[in-house]
Amino acid sequence: MTETQTPTWAFGLITLGKGLAVLVGLLTAAAYLTWLERRLLARFQLRLGPNRVGPFGLLQPLADGLKLMMKETFLPQEADRAVFLIAPALSMLAALLAFAVIPFGPPLELWGVKLFQLADPDVGVLFVLAVSSLGVYGVILGGWASASKYSLLGGLRSSAQMISYELAVGLAIVGVILLSGTLRLSEIVAQQAEGVWNVFLQPLGFLLFVIGGIAETNRAPFDLPEAEHELVGGFHTEYAGMRFASFFVAEYGHMVVMASVATTLFLGGWDGPFVEQAPLLGLLWFALKVFAFMFLFIWLRATLPRVRYDQLMSLGWKVLIPLALLNLTLTAAGVAALGAS
Amino acid sequence: MPVGALEGLLQTLKGMSITFKYLFVPPVTVQYPEEKRKAPPRFKGRHYLRLWADGTERCIACHLCEIVCPANAIHVVDAPNPKTNPISKSHRYAADFQINMLRCIFVGDCEEVCPVDCIVLSDDYEVSGYTREELIYTKDMLLEKHPGASGRDPMVKRGDGRME
Numbered sequence: 001m002t003e004t005q006t007p008t009w010a011f012g013l014i015t016l017g018k019g020l021a022v023l024v025g026l027l028t029a030a031a032y033l034t035w036l037e038r039r040l041l042a043r044f045q046l047r048l049g050p051n052r053v054g055p056f057g058l059l060q061p062l063a064d065g066l067k068l069m070m071k072e073t074f075l076p077q078e079a080d081r082a083v084f085l086i087a088p089a090l091s092m093l094a095a096l097l098a099f100a101v102i103p104f105g106p107p108l109e110l111w112g113v114k115l116f117q118l119a120d121p122d123v124g125v126l127f128v129l130a131v132s133s134l135g136v137y138g139v140i141l142g143g144w145a146s147a148s149k150y151s152l153l154g155g156l157r158s159s160a161q162m163i164s165y166e167l168a169v170g171l172a173i174v175g176v177i178l179l180s181g182t183l184r185l186s187e188i189v190a191q192q193a194e195g196v197w198n199v200f201l202q203p204l205g206f207l208l209f210v211i212g213g214i215a216e217t218n219r220a221p222f223d224l225p226e227a228e229h230e231l232v233g234g235f236h237t238e239y240a241g242m243r244f245a246s247f248f249v250a251e252y253g254h255m256v257v258m259a260s261v262a263t264t265l266f267l268g269g270w271d272g273p274f275v276e277q278a279p280l281l282g283l284l285w286f287a288l289k290v291f292a293f294m295f296l297f298i299w300l301r302a303t304l305p306r307v308r309y310d311q312l313m314s315l316g317w318k319v320l321i322p323l324a325l326l327n328l329t330l331t332a333a334g335v336a337a338l339g340a341s
Numbered sequence: 342m343p344v345g346a347l348e349g350l351l352q353t354l355k356g357m358s359i360t361f362k363y364l365f366v367p368p369v370t371v372q373y374p375e376e377k378r379k380a381p382p383r384f385k386g387r388h389y390l391r392l393w394a395d396g397t398e399r400c401i402a403c404h405l406c407e408i409v410c411p412a413n414a415i416h417v418v419d420a421p422n423p424k425t426n427p428i429s430k431s432h433r434y435a436a437d438f439q440i441n442m443l444r445c446i447f448v449g450d451c452e453e454v455c456p457v458d459c460i461v462l463s464d465d466y467e468v469s470g471y472t473r474e475e476l477i478y479t480k481d482m483l484l485e486k487h488p489g490a491s492g493r494d495p496m497v498k499r500g501d502g503r504m505e
Contacts, residue, residue, distance in 0.1 A: 042368070045363075046363060046366055046368050299360065300357070319346045
């Protein structure tokens with residue numbers, strides 16, 4: 001079925017609906033991830049976590065949001081006004097935009113428009129890489145524009161960190177691309193649904209991707225840009241109110257996107273038992289896999305102390321990137337010997 | 342280096358398995374206003390002035406607690422005990438008895454020194470208020486409402502109690 005058969009208004013309407021649904025879903029997910037993180041982290045530490053606002057504290061994100069909206073929006077005297085205001089928006093934009101190409105459900109179509117994927121470009125993987133790299137600008141610009149030494153140091157650290165780990169992540173992804181022979185995300189998932197999940201073909205690549213992904217989302221144990229103990233708050237020290245909230249939502253949004261990309265590339269996306277009989281189950285499988293990653297993120301935060309800056313750099317450059325190159329070489333040799341799927 | 346990295350990974354997994362076990366340990370949190378923990382046996386909370394079983398006041402206004410108090414938190418005014426309808430079992434009684442809870446440091450010397458086991462430090466730790474005035478406890482606040490209301494008898498061993 002080609003798109004010429006679909007009336008433009010129908011295409012626009014469906015896309016608009018999908019976009020709204022994804023946006024609302026992603027923002028809600030980000031808000032509730034803060035709740036989940038606080039509750040889970042508390043249980044890891046034998047505490048209860050927020051349980052006062054609503055049943056099980058479920059209204060806590062709402063209360064937090066309300067509080068942040070009521071706060072004074074503060075602009076440091078020396079700050080670069082325009083950049084200071086743009087940075088949080090940029091951060092959020094980068095986090096949300098990457099989700100546009102993720103196939104979060106089976107390829108069901110309504111009038112020739114895919115229902116569970118916003119857009120399916122040929123260069124989906126490249127798009128994800130490009131957009132998620134944009135996120136670093138929000139952090140750097142925010143840190144720089146604040147005219148505060150803590151923010152600046154936080155921003156500088158994150159630039160070094162994100163660039164170093166992006167290499168490992170990129171190289172790990174190349175292994176998957178070699179196997180599947182396409183950059184189209186829906187195609188990559190479809191191949192995994194028919195055959196084997198890439199995690200079994202690329203276990204090393206998966207591990208590298210996850211480690212790099214954690215570092216790229218600035219999560220513990222790689223949360224050096226924030227590093228409360230040394231940098232007060234890192235790049236967002238001078239931010240308050242909804243601008244701070246944008247950074248916060250961006251961080252959680254980035255986590256969801258990272259988890260979604262990992263799910264798509266390595267864990268077969270929406271693939272799961274009985275998905276042929278009931279395609280809608282695909283949504284559930286996808287959500288479950290993303291949730292598993294979220295749990296991993298929180299679990300890691302509850303376990304590991306923050307790594308030192310030199311440790312971070314030597315892990316990235318001396319371990320992850322050589323291993324990623326090794327993985328790439330082995331994959332390439334394997335594909336050359338056995339032929340691409 | 343890859344060997345070190347592998348070892349680090351294994352160590353990480355070991356640490357994660359430990360934290361995972363803690364996910365199933367019940368939390369130690371006490372939900373305070375709804376759920377209150379019982380004070381330990383030797384706890385020293387707010388004061389009470391005890392009564393004899395027949396309802397007369399134990400306090401004989403001997404001023405010993407006032408003298409021994411290192412924080413000067415106690416103020417006692419004595420008066421001759423009325424012959425008809427006596428208030429205490431001595432020739433004097435405390436006409437006024439005040440404790441400034443903001444000065445009190447809860448050492449319990451008053452309880453130790455009291456010759457008639459009148460003043461006691463109870464288990465009640467919720468001593469708070471909005472003004473300084475309301476934290477000066479007067480005699481009517483300190484006096485037991487009925488004999489035994491303080492829940493504390495220095496002659497009865499409580500846990501490994503201090504009064505033996």
